[in-house]
Amino acid sequence: MVPLNWYLMLSAVVFMIGVFGFLTRKNIIIMFMSVELMLNGVNISLVAFSHYLQDMRGQILVFFIITVAAAEAAIGLAIIIALFRNKSTAHVDEMNEMKG
Amino acid sequence: MNNYLLIPFLPLAAFLINILLGRNFLKEKAHWVSILAVAGSWVVAVMALVDTMAGKTINEDLYSWFVSGNFKVSVGFLIDQLTAVMLIVVTTCSMLIHIYSVGYMHGDKGFYRFFAYLSLFTFCMLMLVMANNFLQLYFGWEGVGLCSYFLIGYYFDKKSASDAGKKAFIVNRFGDFGFGLGIIMIFLTFGTVYYEPVFAQAGGFANHTVNFLGYDVHLMTLIALLLFCGSVGKSAQMPLHVWLPDAMEGPTPVSALIHAATMVTAGVFLVARCSPIFSLSETALMVVALTGAITSLFAATIGLVQNDIKRIIAYSTISQLGYMFLACGVGAYSAGIFHLYTHAFFKALLFLCAGSVMHAMAGELNLQKMGGLKKYMPVTYMTMLLASLSIAGVPGFAGFFSKDEILWLAYSGPSPVGKLVWAIGTVVAFLTALYSFRLIFLTFHGKFRGTHEQEHHLHESPKVMTIPLILLCVGAIASGWVGIPHLLGGGAHFTEFMKPVLGHPEGHGTHSEEWMVMAISVIAGFSGIGLAYFMYLKRADIPVRLAARFSAVHKILFNKYYVDEFYSFLIVRPAIWIAKNILIGITDAKIIEAIVNGIPKAIGGFSQVIRKVQTGFLQHYATIMATGILIIIALMLLR
Numbered sequence: 001m002v003p004l005n006w007y008l009m010l011s012a013v014v015f016m017i018g019v020f021g022f023l024t025r026k027n028i029i030i031m032f033m034s035v036e037l038m039l040n041g042v043n044i045s046l047v048a049f050s051h052y053l054q055d056m057r058g059q060i061l062v063f064f065i066i067t068v069a070a071a072e073a074a075i076g077l078a079i080i081i082a083l084f085r086n087k088s089t090a091h092v093d094e095m096n097e098m099k100g
Numbered sequence: 101m102n103n104y105l106l107i108p109f110l111p112l113a114a115f116l117i118n119i120l121l122g123r124n125f126l127k128e129k130a131h132w133v134s135i136l137a138v139a140g141s142w143v144v145a146v147m148a149l150v151d152t153m154a155g156k157t158i159n160e161d162l163y164s165w166f167v168s169g170n171f172k173v174s175v176g177f178l179i180d181q182l183t184a185v186m187l188i189v190v191t192t193c194s195m196l197i198h199i200y201s202v203g204y205m206h207g208d209k210g211f212y213r214f215f216a217y218l219s220l221f222t223f224c225m226l227m228l229v230m231a232n233n234f235l236q237l238y239f240g241w242e243g244v245g246l247c248s249y250f251l252i253g254y255y256f257d258k259k260s261a262s263d264a265g266k267k268a269f270i271v272n273r274f275g276d277f278g279f280g281l282g283i284i285m286i287f288l289t290f291g292t293v294y295y296e297p298v299f300a301q302a303g304g305f306a307n308h309t310v311n312f313l314g315y316d317v318h319l320m321t322l323i324a325l326l327l328f329c330g331s332v333g334k335s336a337q338m339p340l341h342v343w344l345p346d347a348m349e350g351p352t353p354v355s356a357l358i359h360a361a362t363m364v365t366a367g368v369f370l371v372a373r374c375s376p377i378f379s380l381s382e383t384a385l386m387v388v389a390l391t392g393a394i395t396s397l398f399a400a401t402i403g404l405v406q407n408d409i410k411r412i413i414a415y416s417t418i419s420q421l422g423y424m425f426l427a428c429g430v431g432a433y434s435a436g437i438f439h440l441y442t443h444a445f446f447k448a449l450l451f452l453c454a455g456s457v458m459h460a461m462a463g464e465l466n467l468q469k470m471g472g473l474k475k476y477m478p479v480t481y482m483t484m485l486l487a488s489l490s491i492a493g494v495p496g497f498a499g500f501f502s503k504d505e506i507l508w509l510a511y512s513g514p515s516p517v518g519k520l521v522w523a524i525g526t527v528v529a530f531l532t533a534l535y536s537f538r539l540i541f542l543t544f545h546g547k548f549r550g551t552h553e554q555e556h557h558l559h560e561s562p563k564v565m566t567i568p569l570i571l572l573c574v575g576a577i578a579s580g581w582v583g584i585p586h587l588l589g590g591g592a593h594f595t596e597f598m599k600p601v602l603g604h605p606e607g608h609g610t611h612s613e614e615w616m617v618m619a620i621s622v623i624a625g626f627s628g629i630g631l632a633y634f635m636y637l638k639r640a641d642i643p644v645r646l647a648a649r650f651s652a653v654h655k656i657l658f659n660k661y662y663v664d665e666f667y668s669f670l671i672v673r674p675a676i677w678i679a680k681n682i683l684i685g686i687t688d689a690k691i692i693e694a695i696v697n698g699i700p701k702a703i704g705g706f707s708q709v710i711r712k713v714q715t716g717f718l719q720h721y722a723t724i725m726a727t728g729i730l731i732i733i734a735l736m737l738l739r
Binding site (some may be wrong): 014019023024026031036071095096097098099 | 494714717718
């Protein structure tokens with residue numbers, strides 16, 4: 001039996017990798033993948049709690065998150081392709097039109 | 101009652117039709133609407149007069165105008181003897197002048213506008229005289245002032261005309277301010293603004309005083325004088341007379357209707373209407389009488405030396421209005437209204453004749469360039485001569501009866517200043533005859549002094565203009581016959597008719613005194629005419645020599661006692677200086693603009709600084725969010 005703490009630590013590690021990846025990498029696709037990592041980090045902790053508390057609601061929530069993530073991936077990739085066609089680059093610093 | 105509603109509302113309907121449809125649809129036919137409306141009003145007004153003569157007066161509310169606490173005002177109509185006479189004066193003059201205007205304004209590009217304003221004016225004037233409360237009176241009062249402004253500035257592309265319109269409006273503000281305060285005082289005192297309860301209760305307040313600016317003032321004197329302020333402005337009395345001569349910039353029918361026959365007499369009407377209040381204050385009556393007497397003398401002397409034909413008649417109007425106030429001031433209200441009524445006819449006629457002369461002279465107004473017009477325009481000459489005989493007080497004409505009644509009641513009445521104002525009035529009667537016939541002789545007699553082109557152009561005016569002249573002329577001669585005094589075997593019907601509203605002042609004097617007063621005024625009138633004949637026809641060099649001999653006097657008179665210059669120095673220029681240097685220079689530039697421009701500028705500057713936060717880099721935002729979350733977690737853990 002793997003203790004709950006381990007799952008939570010794994011969850012935190014995966015989430016933080018996502019955060020750091022999002023903050024430090026400049027390629028928009030990598031950043032996008034980092035977002036997915038963050039989501040999955042959360043998923044791990046939800047499933048762990050669900051099992052620990054013997055409550056299925058956590059896993060239901062995970063399914064929702066996966067669904068949303070799939071939709072997000074579809075739209076997000078479409079946006080990235082549109083951006084790439086406009087800018088011919090995937091470098092995020094090139095995309096600063098919204099500055100004040 | 102319902103019939104009588106047509107009197108004011110027909111002209112209002114004509115105004116609406118003309119102003120909405122005139123420009124595009126009615127165009128040159130606009131006059132039909134207005135004339136038919138005012139003719140309808142006239143018919144109903146005559147019916148009202150007949151009903152009133154049978155002793156039927158009406159005082160009815162039409163609908164509730166506004167109600168606030170115990171302050172209630174309705175649109176209501178009061179038709180009594182005074183109103184009936186005013187209705188006849190207003191609708192008759194208005195109708196004839198409407199018809200005259202068809203010829204006079206022919207071909208003007210603002211034709212429909214002119215008739216629309218004339219109708220609006222007629223509506224407001226009728227509302228003024230038919231009101232049964234002070235607030236509706238005030239509505240009509242301001243309405244006619246507004247129409248006066250519109251019509252003086254009718255030729256608005258001419259600077260002098262638009263200036264004259266503004267001047268009339270602004271000068272009237274001074275008077276109307278007092279009038280407004282007077283109405284407020286009436287409400288504070290009586291708790292209502294309806295005539296009937298106010299006049300009924302006025303006697304009960306005869307000895308009340310009120311604290312005004314730290315002084316104990318007799319309440320009725322204060323109210324009467326405040327109301328009189330409005331009269332002074334509207335009726336162009338000293339010291340607010342300056343607007344009327346300038347108002348001659350308007351088209352001549354306007355001068356005849358508004359600035360001679362009707363609107364300017366509203367002040368006299370107000371004093372007569374409020375006679376129950378005025379009669380309670382000897383001081384107020386004295387002020388009214390002296391203002392009237394001094395104004396009439398003052399204006400008559402100016403009229404002697406002016407050269408502009410319309411301005412002479414304008415000063416004559418001021419002078420005659422002074423006469424009416426003089427009458428009211430000695431308590432002879434009915435004599436004042438009688439003079440108002442006869443004056444409306446002969447003065448409107450004088451103006452229309454002057455308009456006819458202008459028409460023939462292609463807009464020339466200078467007397468010195470006329471002369472000998474008699475043979476070119478016989479109808480105008482005859483009618484103007486008869487009007488001048490009337491104003492000069494030649495026995496048998498309308499002006500004689502009303503003027504004589506005023507002078508007699510001034511002489512014999514109980515007023516402490518009666519004898520003084522009688523003396524002034526007699527002098528004015530002489531001056532009136534003198535300047536009126538100076539006008540006649542210089543215009544119609546002698547040789548033509550204008551250019552050849554002008555002489556070639558001379559012609560009698562068309563029928564549509566001369567027929568109203570003839571009809572008004574009948575009024576100028578015959579309108580006085582309703583008030584022939586007992587002394588001459590008449591019945592003094594006018595005074596009898598007015599008795600229920602205005603009381604019946606009794607002259608205390610013998611018949612021989614009455615004959616004497618009459619004889620003196622007739623002699624004054626005839627000697628004025630004679631002197632004018634001698635000075636301006638027989639010995640045309642005398643006026644020039646007199647002017648040279650008494651050049652200082654002549655200059656003062658010619659420049660109208662420098663009243664305009666005085667006001668310009670005392671009021672206009674300081675006001676402009678304050679406007680330029682303080683209101684524009686400090687308040688506007690330094691305070692208002694500082695606020696209005698300063699706030700956006702400060703916000704803009706601040707934004708310049710903080711907008712840098714929005715870098716547009718996605719990761720900066722993400723970092724800030726992450727930092728924020730970290731801080732929140734840290735705070736939660738440390739707690």
